[in-house]
Amino acid sequence: MDVVLINPEDQTAVKNKLGFVLPPLNLMYLGAALERASFSVEIIDDDLRRMGAEGVALLVEKLNPLIVGITATTATIKTSLEYIKAIKRVLPDVLTVIGGPHPTFLPLETLSDCRELDVVVMGEGEETIVELAEGCERGDRGVLEGVKGISYRTDERLRTTPPRPLIENLDDIPFPARHLVPFRDYETSSQEAGGMITSRGCVYPCRYCSSSLIMGKKFRFRSPENVVDEVEELTEIYGLREIAFLDDTFMLHRPRAREIAEEIRRRDLDVSFVTSSRVDMVQEPLLRTLREAGMSTVYYGVESGCQRILDMMKKGITVKQSEDAVKAAKRAGLDVITSFILGYPGERPSEMDRTIDFSIKLDPDYSQYSILTPFPGTPIYTELKSKGLLEEDWDRYTVIQPVIRYEKLGLSRELIQRKLVKAYLKFYSRPSYLLKHTYMIRVFFETLYRTYIEPKIPLRKKLKA
Numbered sequence: 001m002d003v004v005l006i007n008p009e010d011q012t013a014v015k016n017k018l019g020f021v022l023p024p025l026n027l028m029y030l031g032a033a034l035e036r037a038s039f040s041v042e043i044i045d046d047d048l049r050r051m052g053a054e055g056v057a058l059l060v061e062k063l064n065p066l067i068v069g070i071t072a073t074t075a076t077i078k079t080s081l082e083y084i085k086a087i088k089r090v091l092p093d094v095l096t097v098i099g100g101p102h103p104t105f106l107p108l109e110t111l112s113d114c115r116e117l118d119v120v121v122m123g124e125g126e127e128t129i130v131e132l133a134e135g136c137e138r139g140d141r142g143v144l145e146g147v148k149g150i151s152y153r154t155d156e157r158l159r160t161t162p163p164r165p166l167i168e169n170l171d172d173i174p175f176p177a178r179h180l181v182p183f184r185d186y187e188t189s190s191q192e193a194g195g196m197i198t199s200r201g202c203v204y205p206c207r208y209c210s211s212s213l214i215m216g217k218k219f220r221f222r223s224p225e226n227v228v229d230e231v232e233e234l235t236e237i238y239g240l241r242e243i244a245f246l247d248d249t250f251m252l253h254r255p256r257a258r259e260i261a262e263e264i265r266r267r268d269l270d271v272s273f274v275t276s277s278r279v280d281m282v283q284e285p286l287l288r289t290l291r292e293a294g295m296s297t298v299y300y301g302v303e304s305g306c307q308r309i310l311d312m313m314k315k316g317i318t319v320k321q322s323e324d325a326v327k328a329a330k331r332a333g334l335d336v337i338t339s340f341i342l343g344y345p346g347e348r349p350s351e352m353d354r355t356i357d358f359s360i361k362l363d364p365d366y367s368q369y370s371i372l373t374p375f376p377g378t379p380i381y382t383e384l385k386s387k388g389l390l391e392e393d394w395d396r397y398t399v400i401q402p403v404i405r406y407e408k409l410g411l412s413r414e415l416i417q418r419k420l421v422k423a424y425l426k427f428y429s430r431p432s433y434l435l436k437h438t439y440m441i442r443v444f445f446e447t448l449y450r451t452y453i454e455p456k457i458p459l460r461k462k463l464k465a
Contacts (some may be wrong), residue, residue, distance in 0.1 A: 001063040002039040003133055005030055006056060006070040008080045009046045023186050025195060025246070026071055026100070026125075028176030036174050041131050043180040046083075052187055053079075057086035062088050064091065066136040066414040069129060070123075071100040071111075074375050074397040088116035099125045102394070104214055108152035109125060119144065123214060124167055124200075166216045170200060171226045175233060179383040183238060194234055195244040198227045198260070202248050202279070205314050208341065210265040210377035211248050221253055223258035235271055242275040242296075251277040254286055261293035271298045273413065274337075279325035280317050289331035297335040298364075300325055305358025305428030306351040309344050319358070324360045336364040342423065343372045343416040345384065345409060352419045356426055365437070369423040370399035371416055 072080035100120035109121040114424035135143030149164030199221035276299040278372040402413040
């Protein structure tokens with residue numbers, strides 16, 4: 001075995017509160033790039049298998065690869081490093097590599113926190129992982145200094161190489177190697193649903209988001225033909241009938257979005273799909289065109305119902321644009337999902353209440369709420385860290401726990417937490433909503449239990465249950 005890629009167990013993510021486990025699309029992209037370069041690859045998704053660091057280490061020892069790569073978000077970074085330590089104990093000579101949003105922005109700190117870690121990959125990893133594998137295959141660890149876009153350890157010193165240029169032509173990237181995971185074991189796959197990415201990069205400066213810094217401020221996109229080729233693969237090979245386009249801003253390039261819809265119709269594909277859009281990008285004729293091609297749902301990042309807060313976020317939209325976008329989607333016959341952020345620094349309690357009321361006024365089919373979480377790499381993280389307003393217990397960076405020292409801002413963490421609970425209760429417990437979405441009654445109470453009640457039950461009682 002040449003390379004083993006690991007998705008760590010994630011105990012803190014919101015998806016686990018909702019009971020969903022998704023295939024690791026990022027690792028499947030890396031696996032595809034490695035296979036195209038003729039390397040053998042194994043993906044171990046421990047978020048699905050739940051073997052823990054020691055169990056995964058024993059499996060990796062049997063595979064005896066040249067490289068072990070693991071992905072990490074901020075909430076999983078501690079767990080990911082535990083896997084690295086366990087693997088190095090059984091395979092001291094293996095090259096250990098980590099990538100993902102958190103290490104991308106804190107590469108040297110990540111290396112310093114774990115002596116067993118050899119390399120941090122920053123940003124896009126498809127080309128980087130192949131170069132690392134080629135160097136290991138030759139038995140040349142000295143190749144690291146020539147690999148762009150990494151930080152690494154050598155002679156007890158930490159070094160960083162020049163940034164790797166972004167991949168210009170996304171059509172050149174092979175489709176994710178979904179055959180490397182037990183695809184039918186996932187919750188979404190068993191329901192004939194799956195996800196794909198059609199573009200990378202974001203041109204907008206939202207202060208709470210790191211997307212443009214990870215994938216670049218230039219919007220890069222796959223051709224309509226290439227996108228629909230993958231849609232066709234998902235429907236014909238994997239039998240999927242529902243697809244989520246996981247792009248940050250699928251409709252940013254409206255002519256391309258229209259061409260994708262026309263290509264789906266031209267090939268007569270029986271598929272339903274979900275897309276996302278900024279509210280200021282919406283055009284009702286485009287929504288109708290996408291609806292005719294199979295789009296069932298549109299996701300809007302509304303974030304606040306207060307213009308002052310939207311301006312502080314540098315979101316670049318207006319409250320009225322959010323109202324107009326939701327109305328346009330409903331007229332086009334689409335379901336609507338909206339998302340909101342509570343607890344932005346400087347936000348008053350009354351403004352949080354206004355956002356909650358605004359989310360109800362919009363009357364989307366589903367609404368998501370989170371607490372402002374300043375992830376490393378975001379402008380708001382840099383600002384709050386410089387002012388001593390952040391806790392850096394990464395396990396708490398789950399978007400449902402306050403990590404800002406709100407007391408120094410004249411508020412309290414308890415108040416912010418209560419506002420989050422209030423938002424979910426007020427939106428989802430409305431009789432009119434539950435009558436319209438009866439299946440959401442069970443989901444609502446399960447989410448409430450898993451998120452706010454179960455974590456407070458002593459371990460002994462959980463085991464007895």
